[in-house]
Amino acid sequence: MHDEPLLNVSNLTVNLLTAKSAVRPVDGVSYSVRQGECLAIVGESGSGKTVMNFAPLGLMPTGVTTILSGSVKLEGRELIGLPEAEIQKLRGKSVGFIFQDPMSALNPVRRIGRQIAEMAELHLTMTPRAAEARALELVKLVGISDPAARLRQYPHELSGGLRQRIVIAIALAGEPKLLIADEPTTALDVTVQAQILRLLKDVQRRLNMGMVLITHDMGVVAGAADNIVVMYAARAAECGPVDKVLVNPRHPYTKGLINAIPRKEDPIGSEFRGLPGVPPTLGAPIRGCAFAPRCELAVATCSRNRPPMVPTGDGNVSVACPVVNQGKAAA
Amino acid sequence: MTNSPVLKVENLQTRFKSVQRGKFIHAVDDVSIELYPGEIVGLVGESGCGKSTLGRTIVGLEKASAGRVLLDGVDLSTLSGAALRKSRRALQYVFQDPYSCLNDRQTVGEAIDEALLIDGRSSQDERDRRTKELLDQVGLANAVKDRHTRELSGGQRQRVAIARSLAVNPRVLICDEPVSALDLSIRAQVMNLFLRLQKDLGVACLFIAHDLALVRQAASRVYVMYLGKIVEQGPSQELYDHPSHPYSQMLLASVPEVDPRVEKLRNGPLLVGEVPSPTNPPSGCRFRTRCPLAVESCSRKMPAAHGLSFGHSAACLFAPELHEGRRSALH
Numbered sequence: 315m316h317d318e319p320l321l322n323v324s325n326l327t328v329n330l331l332t333a334k335s336a337v338r339p340v341d342g343v344s345y346s347v348r349q350g351e352c353l354a355i356v357g358e359s360g361s362g363k364t365v366m367n368f369a370p371l372g373l374m375p376t377g378v379t380t381i382l383s384g385s386v387k388l389e390g391r392e393l394i395g396l397p398e399a400e401i402q403k404l405r406g407k408s409v410g411f412i413f414q415d416p417m418s419a420l421n422p423v424r425r426i427g428r429q430i431a432e433m434a435e436l437h438l439t440m441t442p443r444a445a446e447a448r449a450l451e452l453v454k455l456v457g458i459s460d461p462a463a464r465l466r467q468y469p470h471e472l473s474g475g476l477r478q479r480i481v482i483a484i485a486l487a488g489e490p491k492l493l494i495a496d497e498p499t500t501a502l503d504v505t506v507q508a509q510i511l512r513l514l515k516d517v518q519r520r521l522n523m524g525m526v527l528i529t530h531d532m533g534v535v536a537g538a539a540d541n542i543v544v545m546y547a548a549r550a551a552e553c554g555p556v557d558k559v560l561v562n563p564r565h566p567y568t569k570g571l572i573n574a575i576p577r578k579e580d581p582i583g584s585e586f587r588g589l590p591g592v593p594p595t596l597g598a599p600i601r602g603c604a605f606a607p608r609c610e611l612a613v614a615t616c617s618r619n620r621p622p623m624v625p626t627g628d629g630n631v632s633v634a635c636p637v638v639n640q641g642k643a644a645a
Numbered sequence: 646m647t648n649s650p651v652l653k654v655e656n657l658q659t660r661f662k663s664v665q666r667g668k669f670i671h672a673v674d675d676v677s678i679e680l681y682p683g684e685i686v687g688l689v690g691e692s693g694c695g696k697s698t699l700g701r702t703i704v705g706l707e708k709a710s711a712g713r714v715l716l717d718g719v720d721l722s723t724l725s726g727a728a729l730r731k732s733r734r735a736l737q738y739v740f741q742d743p744y745s746c747l748n749d750r751q752t753v754g755e756a757i758d759e760a761l762l763i764d765g766r767s768s769q770d771e772r773d774r775r776t777k778e779l780l781d782q783v784g785l786a787n788a789v790k791d792r793h794t795r796e797l798s799g800g801q802r803q804r805v806a807i808a809r810s811l812a813v814n815p816r817v818l819i820c821d822e823p824v825s826a827l828d829l830s831i832r833a834q835v836m837n838l839f840l841r842l843q844k845d846l847g848v849a850c851l852f853i854a855h856d857l858a859l860v861r862q863a864a865s866r867v868y869v870m871y872l873g874k875i876v877e878q879g880p881s882q883e884l885y886d887h888p889s890h891p892y893s894q895m896l897l898a899s900v901p902e903v904d905p906r907v908e909k910l911r912n913g914p915l916l917v918g919e920v921p922s923p924t925n926p927p928s929g930c931r932f933r934t935r936c937p938l939a940v941e942s943c944s945r946k947m948p949a950a951h952g953l954s955f956g957h958s959a960a961c962l963f964a965p966e967l968h969e970g971r972r973s974a975l976h
Contacts, residue, residue, distance in 0.1 A: 473919045505899045531829075533902070536909075560903060571830065575829075575903055576861065580861075582882055583862075586863075588836075
């Protein structure tokens with residue numbers, strides 16, 4: 315095992331400025347991913363999970379000024395402050411991306427084969443012929459039947475699951491060290507979701523890549539990820555190994571999220587368990603704990619000071635909740 | 646509870662013209678379902694299986710090519726003009742996306758008022774009173790009525806959409822994935838609203854969803870749809886405990902587990918491939934191309950529904966064996 319993690323993010327803060335408003339979708343988040351490891355980042359919409367991964371790599375909409383602080387190191391190289399031209403070389407090469415909607419991630423008027431080969435030509439400086447051969451290899455790798463024929467097809471001729479496999483093949487074309495998958499199965503059916511998750515896990519292990527799996531669905535985490543970061547309103551609420559966090563959640567938000575998933579034992583027609591209230595809208599940074607207004611454990615200090623991430627002493631699990639951490643200290 | 650269904654769908658068929666000349670897409674093919682007053686009934690299946698088209702055909706958003714929709718025993722196709730409009734009001738539709746189903750330029754009050762006007766309430770006082778009552782029923786404060794729908798969160802918008810459909814005192818709500826666009830922590834709140842409406846107002850709900858766990862808890866009965874046909878139906882508990890169609894078995898087995906200890910043990914075969922094109926459905930049983938149990942005779946004739954226990958039936962040759970656990974599609 316290497317000492318240096320593949321990706322090391324520490325105290326990352328993202329401020330977005332538009333003509334009208336300023337928001338902070340990511341507020342002091344730290345995490346790391348080692349080679350061959352999968353990290354799940356779980357959060358609701360607007361929790362900053364996507365911006366956190368895309369902003370340091372320059373994938374932000376135009377018309378928005380992105381201000382980054384903190385540190386994002388990929389293979390020991392600092393990304394923050396790197397000129398766009400340098401970051402462009404990393405995108406698709408060292409870091410592969412998988413997006414939520416496979417239809418809009420593909421070019422509708424170009425053949426599948428060309429779209430995969432293009433990546434190999436660009437990043438591995440292959441000749442077009444060698445790149446086509448590589449495309450065929452990749453299509454086989456992602457488990458598509460009749461690969462040679464598929465390369466000549468257009469995206470609209472394929473089903474959602476096949477399209478997502480093509481997007482994965484494109485992401486793998488540059489031989490990335492790190493794969494960032496943003497809700498890769500959200501647009502897919504539960505049956506196809508299971509196939510794609512198995513495929514992702516399989517290629518990640520086989521190619522020994524690091525993977526960041528961004529999702530809002532706790533259900534996809536257990537089978538795919540080694541570690542998890544739970545995000546709430548731009549901040550990390552809890553992080554640690556999946557075996558610990560999902561089995562014994564500590565932060566009241568993590569607890570609530572896991573508790574909200576319907577279980578087999580729940581009687582039919584019984585009330586659904588959920589969390590009261592609504593998540594805060596993005597705006598100015600919140601002074602205290604962002605979850606305090608919805609939290610049943612909240613005490614007066616919660617709304618005054620921002621709770622720091624504190625290691626719990628249980629196998630790398632850290633929790634940003636003063637009440638939970640205090641209880642730990644007392645016990 | 647009365648013993649006659651409020652909504653009865655008999656041998657309904659909806660077909661669309663295909664881009665291939667002279668061909669048709671049989672989106673809904675010979676489907677019969679029943680809904681009793683005050684009952685929540687689930688309709689599950691993969692995307693493209695025709696579940697939304699079935700819902701849309703019931704309310705008249707698509708034209709049926711054959712079959713009947715009976716509301717309180719009255720065939721809707723025999724009605725026209727004012728009588729049809731009146732009957733249609735008893736059937737309301739709740740759409741998946743609460744962002745596109747409301748007019749951004751209307752205030753909440755205007756949106757609901759419009760529905761009340763259509764219902765023929767001419768007195769402004771009465772409409773205001775009813776608006777207040779409806780907002781209260783869906784758990785929104787009366788003050789919300791002066792806000793524009795665009796200012797509301799997803800969960801609030803879905804509540805407004807539900808209030809609008811309730812404005813005309815419907816007997817039946819067709820809910821097409823009503824919570825899948827909502828965040829996990831908000832989902833339970835809206836689901837509990839449906840449970841309450843069913844109890845308090847006696848509205849019958851056809852709950853179209855792909856989230857099987859959600860359907861199990863909310864619905865008393867479930868229909869499983871595959872490629873335009875109902876392949877299995879039964880009381881939720883019975884169907885989830887003893888799925889008796891290979892498709893239902895594999896669909897239920899593909900739901901991921903949240904607990905990593907359980908998830909690691911889950912290693913059943915995945916449902917391979919995806920739903921075939923409804924333009925050219927397989928002969929005989931439509932599931933046979935993906936079915937691990939398929940035998941030669943499956944391609945000849947669509948298997949008849951086998952009655953298994955009270956209200957539980959499955960359209961598979963092996964349904965009795967699958968039901969008793971003497972055979973399984975999973976190993």
